[in-house]
Amino acid sequence: MTWKLHFGAVILCLIANETLAEESGFYSPSDMNFKEPFFSLGADIRRSASVSLGDVNGDGTPDAVIANGRHWPQINQIFFNQNGRFRIATPIDNIAMTSYTAELADLDNDGDLDIVEINDMAPNRLFANDGLGHFTYQSDLDAPSHGRNVALADIDGNGLTDILIINRRQRNTLCYNEGNWQFRCAPFGDERNSAIDAAIADMNNDGRLDILLANRDSRPSKIYFNLDNQEFSSGQVFSKDGVDSRSVAVADMDNDGFLDIVSANLNAANIIYFGDKDLKFTRMVSFGDVEAASYALTLADFDEDGAMDIAVANYEKPNQVFFNDALGFNAVSLTDMAARTYDIEAADLDNDGRTDIIVANSDDLNIYYLNRIPLPQ
Numbered sequence: 001m002t003w004k005l006h007f008g009a010v011i012l013c014l015i016a017n018e019t020l021a022e023e024s025g026f027y028s029p030s031d032m033n034f035k036e037p038f039f040s041l042g043a044d045i046r047r048s049a050s051v052s053l054g055d056v057n058g059d060g061t062p063d064a065v066i067a068n069g070r071h072w073p074q075i076n077q078i079f080f081n082q083n084g085r086f087r088i089a090t091p092i093d094n095i096a097m098t099s100y101t102a103e104l105a106d107l108d109n110d111g112d113l114d115i116v117e118i119n120d121m122a123p124n125r126l127f128a129n130d131g132l133g134h135f136t137y138q139s140d141l142d143a144p145s146h147g148r149n150v151a152l153a154d155i156d157g158n159g160l161t162d163i164l165i166i167n168r169r170q171r172n173t174l175c176y177n178e179g180n181w182q183f184r185c186a187p188f189g190d191e192r193n194s195a196i197d198a199a200i201a202d203m204n205n206d207g208r209l210d211i212l213l214a215n216r217d218s219r220p221s222k223i224y225f226n227l228d229n230q231e232f233s234s235g236q237v238f239s240k241d242g243v244d245s246r247s248v249a250v251a252d253m254d255n256d257g258f259l260d261i262v263s264a265n266l267n268a269a270n271i272i273y274f275g276d277k278d279l280k281f282t283r284m285v286s287f288g289d290v291e292a293a294s295y296a297l298t299l300a301d302f303d304e305d306g307a308m309d310i311a312v313a314n315y316e317k318p319n320q321v322f323f324n325d326a327l328g329f330n331a332v333s334l335t336d337m338a339a340r341t342y343d344i345e346a347a348d349l350d351n352d353g354r355t356d357i358i359v360a361n362s363d364d365l366n367i368y369y370l371n372r373i374p375l376p377q
Helices: none
Strands: 007-015 018-027 050-054 063-067 077-082 085-091 099-105 114-119 124-129 135-141 147-153 162-167 172-177 183-188 195-201 210-215 222-224 245-251 260-265 270-274 283-287 294-300 309-314 320-325 328-333 341-347 356-364 366-371
Touching: 050 341, 050 356, 063 099, 063 114, 063 356, 114 135, 114 147, 114 162, 147 195, 162 183, 162 195, 210 245, 210 260, 260 294, 260 309, 309 341
Parallel strands: 050 099, 099 147, 195 245, 245 294, 294 341
Antiparallel strands: 007 018, 007 366, 018 085, 050 063, 063 077, 077 085, 099 114, 114 124, 124 135, 147 162, 162 172, 172 183, 195 210, 210 222, 245 260, 260 270, 270 283, 294 309, 309 320, 320 328, 341 356, 356 366
C-alpha cells in the first residue's frame, strides 16, 4: 500500500516580539523540503526543547508554548494561534531559564490552562493564567535538579492536577496538588533512574493512574502501578534489554482492548510493546531507523481510519509519520532533512477536523505541518 501524505508546512519566525508566518503550500512527500529561499526571512533560532499545545486565551484554538534554553538560558515563549497561523510570540516572562519543558494544565481548577516550567539546575516555576493568556509567576516548585520533563495528571484522585518532575540521573519527584498553589513533593521511582519522559495511564484497569518512566543511560524503563493513589509498586520493567528510551506514550495500537506502550529510542529502533491481560508486554514490534536517534513521539489518528498512528521526532534523521493499517505501519518522512527535533505534538491547529503536527527544534526553526489528508466520506 502506498500512502500519500498531504501536510503543509508553516515556519514560526520570531522577529522581536512578533512572529511572521510564511506558508509553503501543500506538498506531496517527495516535494517537501525546507531550504532557501523559504527560510530566507529573518528568524530568531533558539535551543527549543519542547512544545505544549492548548487554548490559553479561550478563543477555541490551540496555542503553542515553546520551552527554550536547553543548557543555556533563554526566554520561553507563547505563540498565539490566529485561525491556524502563529503570528505573535509573547514571552512567558522576561527571565531567561535553562528550560527543557513548559507544559500546560489547569493547576488551580479555575477553568484555564496554567504553565509548569521545568529547568535544568534552576528552580522549576509555576505560572497562573488569567484566562486571557496572560501569565503571572506563582512560585517555585521543588529544589533545582536535572529537570528534563514533566507529566501532569490527577494521580491521587482528589480532583486536582499533580506534577511528576522527571529528572535525568537522579530520582524523580512527584508533587501532589493540595489546592491554592500548594504542593507536597516526595521522591518517586528508583534512585538509579535516568528518566527523560513519562506517561500516565490506567494500565491494569483498576481505576487508578499508573506511571511509566522512559529511561536512558542503560537503565530499564518501568511501569509503576498505583496501589492506593499515593503508594506505588516497586516498578515492572517493560523495555527490551539495552535500549535507551527517550520518550514513551500509551494507546491501544492494535484495537484489542489492551493498552500498548510505544517507545522512542536513542540507540535502537523504536518499539511497540503490546499489552495483554497478563500485563507482561513481551510481544513487541520494532519500527523506524536505528540511526535516527528518536527523541520524542506523539500518537494520533492522522488519517481518520480508526487506528492510532505514530509521529516521531528524530535528531539525526528526518521526522516521520508511521501510518497504522491492518497490515502494519507505513512510514512517510515529513521533510527531507534532519532538524535536531526535541519534541513533537499533535492537535487540530486550524479547526478543519484534521490533526496537525508541530515540532520543537534545537538550533533550528520551529515548524508546524497542516494535515491535508482527505477526510473519510
